[in-house]
Amino acid sequence: MDSASVGELYRRESGAIVARMIRALGGDFSLAEEVVQEAFEAALAEWPVAGAPRNERAWLLATARHKAIDRLRRRTRFEAPLDGVDLEALSAAPEDEPSGAGGDDQLRLIFTCCHPALALEAQVALTLRTLCGLTTDEIARAFFVEPKTMAQRLVRAQSKIRIAKIPYVVPGRAELAERLDAVMGVVYLVFNEGYAATGGDALVRRELCSEAIRIGRLLERLMPERPEPIALVALMLLHDARRDTRVDDTGNLVLLEEQDRSRWDRAEIGEGLERVERALRLGGPTPYAIQAAIAALHAQAPRSEDTDWRQIALLYDALAQLSPTPVVRLNRAVAVAMHEGPERGLTLLTEIAAEPDLASHHLFYAARADLSRRLGRNESARSDYARALDLCRAEPERRYLERRLHEVTR
Numbered sequence: 001m002d003s004a005s006v007g008e009l010y011r012r013e014s015g016a017i018v019a020r021m022i023r024a025l026g027g028d029f030s031l032a033e034e035v036v037q038e039a040f041e042a043a044l045a046e047w048p049v050a051g052a053p054r055n056e057r058a059w060l061l062a063t064a065r066h067k068a069i070d071r072l073r074r075r076t077r078f079e080a081p082l083d084g085v086d087l088e089a090l091s092a093a094p095e096d097e098p099s100g101a102g103g104d105d106q107l108r109l110i111f112t113c114c115h116p117a118l119a120l121e122a123q124v125a126l127t128l129r130t131l132c133g134l135t136t137d138e139i140a141r142a143f144f145v146e147p148k149t150m151a152q153r154l155v156r157a158q159s160k161i162r163i164a165k166i167p168y169v170v171p172g173r174a175e176l177a178e179r180l181d182a183v184m185g186v187v188y189l190v191f192n193e194g195y196a197a198t199g200g201d202a203l204v205r206r207e208l209c210s211e212a213i214r215i216g217r218l219l220e221r222l223m224p225e226r227p228e229p230i231a232l233v234a235l236m237l238l239h240d241a242r243r244d245t246r247v248d249d250t251g252n253l254v255l256l257e258e259q260d261r262s263r264w265d266r267a268e269i270g271e272g273l274e275r276v277e278r279a280l281r282l283g284g285p286t287p288y289a290i291q292a293a294i295a296a297l298h299a300q301a302p303r304s305e306d307t308d309w310r311q312i313a314l315l316y317d318a319l320a321q322l323s324p325t326p327v328v329r330l331n332r333a334v335a336v337a338m339h340e341g342p343e344r345g346l347t348l349l350t351e352i353a354a355e356p357d358l359a360s361h362h363l364f365y366a367a368r369a370d371l372s373r374r375l376g377r378n379e380s381a382r383s384d385y386a387r388a389l390d391l392c393r394a395e396p397e398r399r400y401l402e403r404r405l406h407e408v409t410r
Contacts, residue, residue: 005052006044013057014040014133019105021064022112022130027168029130029158031068039063106131107222108168110215114183115166122157123186129154131218132211180223184232184288187215191236195243209240227283231292234275238295241268253400257304269299290319309339326355334367342371362391366401369408378408 014036021032039060043052053059113126128134140150160166171179194208213236219229245259276296279289294315301307316332329352337345349368358364369384385405392398 002048003044006040006047009043009056010040011133013060015109015131016106017057017061017064018130019109020061021068022109023105023168024065025068027112027162027166029126029161030155031071032064033130035064035067035071036060038067104170106218107170110183110219111170111179112161112166112168114179114186115161116179116182117164117166118157118160120186120189122153122160123182124189125150125153126157127186127215128190128211131215134207134211138207180226180228183219184216184228187212187219188232188236188288190215191239195239195246206243209236209243212236213240227279228286228288230275230282231279231286231288234272234279234292235288235295237268237272237275238292238299241265241272241299247396251396253396255400256298261302264299272296272299285318285322287319287323290315290322294319307338309335313339326352326357327361329355330358330361330364330367337371342374345371346375360391362388362397362401364388365391369404373404373408381408 017039018032018036021036022029025032042063043056043060047053109130110127113130114123118126125139128139129136136151136154137147140147145153170176190208191212194206194210194212213233216229216233216236220233223229241264242256242259244265245261245263246254248254272292273296276289276292279286279292283289285293294312297308297312297315313332313335316328316335320328320332330349333345333348333352336348346368349364349371352358353364365384365388369381369388372378372381372384382405385401385408389398389401389405392401
């Protein structure tokens with residue numbers, strides 16, 4: 001096995017092994033990450049020469065456990081024993097974990113990383129670090145901060161978990177719905193940062209989209225009785241199917257209506273459509289299921305002009321009843337404009353213009369500018385395109401807005 005294969009194994013398995021070690025080490029995130037990292041380094045040194053073992057995860061888990069035992073024995077010579085760790089039990093642990101134990105540990109880890117006591121930015125960083133195996137540098141690049149800043153953020157989050165004694169458990173039934181919503185919100189936030197980056201030269205970051213879908217599939221697999229993760233995975237797959245057509249060969253933004261639909265990923269669309277139906281059948285019209293149904297209507301339209309905007313507008317009406325956020329109302333206004341005309345869309349945008357959350361949202365001004373442009377109101381369009389340009393940080397979107405501003409300025 002070469003280094004590339006070990007690297008791929010790290011991305012695929014490190015989250016499960018870290019989760020198992022965190023439980024064995026009484027919730028010590030830092031020590032668990034360190035010994036798992038050392039186990040993979042040992043694999044990188046040994047496997048290309050001696051060959052990979054039959055059960056790679058069991059070998060890595062056993063190696064991480066032995067390294068943890070060595071560290072803990074050295075530590076107990078000079079310090080108090082680590083809370084929650086039984087060295088004898090750790091030493092006597094089986095070489096492999098019982099069937100289902102790894103999934104239970106990963107589920108505990110997801111809910112611990114996304115605990116409401118942690119700031120949202122810390123929840124996202126911890127999720128990417130522990131569950132996805134991204135390095136601190138990779139996470140820092142994804143969110144435009146210095147690696148040192150991200151490292152400090154991760155250390156603070158891990159310290160808070162330890163000091164506040166945040167339990168390493170799956171929430172009880174009474175609080176599961178609320179906590180699951182928060183977990184899925186973090187996963188979807190990661191996906192959206194990959195699908196429509198808030199800044200930088202690239203509009204799409206494939207690795208973040210892929211990791212979010214992977215965590216969503218994990219939630220779906222670990223909680224098969226819950227319709228919400230099914231709907232979330234459906235939504236992400238249906239968006240991800242269009243990912244490669246969102247920019248052209250020069251990196252410029254391509255609007256949905258102009259995308260080459262023959263290049264959409266039909267396999268992902270098929271998976272997404274099946275999940276939409278299943279989620280609606282199991283849980284009814286939940287917010288993620290409605291958003292997935294909207295994405296499904298886009299995916300099923302063979303041409304842009306075939307899009308069922310009337311049905312999309314009705315779905316946004318239903319979504320606004322369940323989740324009346326300014327962004328949902330913005331999207332509803334755009335859908336209504338596509339169905340009933342730009343004048344009606346502008347009326348709806350005027351109704352939400354005073355929403356504080358939209359004052360710094362470049363897509364609000366871009367949408368209003370576009371509807372004004374379609375009505376020939378170039379002065380209003382110029383003002384809103386300029387405002388959107390001031391607020392937008394993603395270069396592909398900025399180039400698109402600059403082109404539109406130039407069109408209404410001539």
